Amino acid sequence: ELKVEQNPLFLSMQEGKNYTIYCNYSTTSDRLYWYRQDPGKSLESLFVLLSNGAVKQEGRLMASLDTKARLSTLHITAAVHDLSATYFCAVPMDSNYQLIWGAGTKLIIKP
Amino acid sequence: DTEVTQTPKHLVMGMTNKKSLKCEQHMGHRAMYWYKQKAKKPPELMFVYSYEKLSINESVPSRFSPECPNSSLLNLHLHALQPEDSALYLCASSRGLAGGPTAYSYNEQFFGPGTRLTVL
Numbered sequence: 145e146l147k148v149e150q151n152p153l154f155l156s157m158q159e160g161k162n163y164t165i166y167c168n169y170s171t172t173s174d175r176l177y178w179y180r181q182d183p184g185k186s187l188e189s190l191f192v193l194l195s196n197g198a199v200k201q202e203g204r205l206m207a208s209l210d211t212k213a214r215l216s217t218l219h220i221t222a223a224v225h226d227l228s229a230t231y232f233c234a235v236p237m238d239s240n241y242q243l244i245w246g247a248g249t250k251l252i253i254k255p
Numbered sequence: 256d257t258e259v260t261q262t263p264k265h266l267v268m269g270m271t272n273k274k275s276l277k278c279e280q281h282m283g284h285r286a287m288y289w290y291k292q293k294a295k296k297p298p299e300l301m302f303v304y305s306y307e308k309l310s311i312n313e314s315v316p317s318r319f320s321p322e323c324p325n326s327s328l329l330n331l332h333l334h335a336l337q338p339e340d341s342a343l344y345l346c347a348s349s350r351g352l353a354g355g356p357t358a359y360s361y362n363e364q365f366f367g368p369g370t371r372l373t374v375l
Contacts, residue, residue, distance in 0.1 A: 186345060186369045189366075241352075241362065245297035
């Protein structure tokens with residue numbers, strides 16, 4: 145059974161600090177997605193990681209994928225309050241339609 | 256047009272009502288999805304339409320009935336719902352898979368704003 149585990153599930157941090165969210169998955173996959181969700185809102189696609197060693201950056205967020213370790217990381221650099229949200233990673237199943245989702249990491253960034 | 260739209264934004268219904276949720280996309284995507292999301296949880300897949308045909312039904316109760324009138328539209332018909340069905344209902348679309356190795360490169364899903372459903 146494919147499982148996707150995120151940690152931490154909750155993270156409270158100060159503005160200006162760096163931190164990393166981890167996403168581990170239990171089966172072979174060379175693709176992984178990161179989404180952001182603001183409270184009461186929908187899901188916004190952040191990154192699509194398509195191969196081993198893939199690294200994508202957008203502003204203060206950087207995502208990477210290590211398919212051998214079955215691990216993706218979402219690194220936050222010099223956090224700002226606007227990055228407060230819940231972040232989900234998701235791994236596609238063989239069908240490529242179904243995604244297995246992590247539980248989400250709720251990130252709170254305090255001024 | 257690079258977005259998925261959903262109506263209504265909010266819906267309150269009684270357990271005997273019949274209502275419908277609507278979703279529309281004009282990105283030329285050939286796969287469309289319905290998800291249910293409870294608070295503080297990841298979304299749960301309900302249905303997938305691929306090329307206007309129902310391809311995945313995740314054992315959803317029959318009180319939820321999907322419909323795909325054409326490649327741009329997706330409906331979810333609701334009847335005799337229970338209070339535990341209250342949730343955020345999300346529609347998503349993706350390019351879909353036309354077959355062949357390149358088609359499997361990725362199938363990124365784009366989500367609509369959702370319908371907040373309350374069943375009384």
